[in-house]
Amino acid sequence: MANIEHKLVASSRKEEGKGASRRLRRSGQVPAIVYGGHQDPLSIQVEHNHLWHVAQNEWFYSSILSLEVDGKVQKVLLRDMQRHPYKQQIMHLDFQRISENEALRARVPLHFLNQEKSPAGKAAGVVVTHELNEVEVSALPKDLPEYIEVDLSDLKLGDVIHLSQLRLPAGVTIPALAHGKEHDLAVVIAKHARVEEEPVEAPESAEVPAAKVAAKPEGEGGDAKKK
Structure with a gap:
């Protein structure tokens, strides 16, 4: 580039x-x-x-x-x-x-290509999410790219593309990857679309049978005691 x-x-x-x-x-x-x-x-x-x-x-x-x-x-x-x-x-x-002979760090945008042509892009009920839209890279000034392309032609349901899978230009590295696997973040994920369940209406409360009503103690609400 x-x-x-x-x-x-x-x-x-x-x-x-x-x-x-x-x-x-x-x-x-x-x-x-x-x-x-x-x-x-x-x-x-x-x-x-x-x-x-x-x-x-x-x-x-x-x-x-x-x-x-x-x-x-x-x-x-x-x-x-x-x-x-x-x-x-x-x-x-x-x-x-910028010094021409010193490596620098800069955030570079990601350009996602061919998503609509991929198996995931063509499938119904599949959502492709871009977890990152830019990435911090390290490079000499002459090697610093304006952007990094992410080709999604082969993306299928269930696929996850991580930072370590990006195709970087010569002389360009991602410093975060030097700090361990936990820094190898997801860039793109193809997953099932979430189907929101329709709310279920609660059944109307039925009347409580008279037999279930607790009997009142004697003397409360009954006939007055005969003298």
Whole structure:
């Protein structure tokens, strides 16, 4: 899978603090920071409309980005993005610099293929659940995939696909698998659909026969004693 260059343009900023960030947002800019890579942190700003458009792409969250700041390009990964609670507004970004010779960890989306063609996909009463939609991998920057394909062509009822069964590109590993079998999580499960039982109406309570009614003690509710 060939990696495509994804570019984001930004500019450096000198003013910091909440007040400066609010002024930036009002002017249509998003405050951000770039850190790591054995360099000092760098405060930057990104034009919001451009950023909002770029952020609609899956690759923005998992691929290495070519971040151009004041004309100089550096390789980074998005590590955090804060959104406004209810407005369509990005509030802040954190980027981590990437060293070409150091392995990195990143969460990569899973793309599920051929589910509708599989025996499980064609069978009635079978539900195919995707237990995971992304996975954390370790790789050198040049080997980091934008996504990992999961081919479900042969999936049958009762099958479970685990992390250890994923076909990974060369140079890519899943760190969690080094910690034991209990970390080999299920990715896809094909199982019977649950059929909810219709509620059974309770029978109407029958009248209790008179013979079953306990007799009242003598003197309670009976005839008065004769004098």
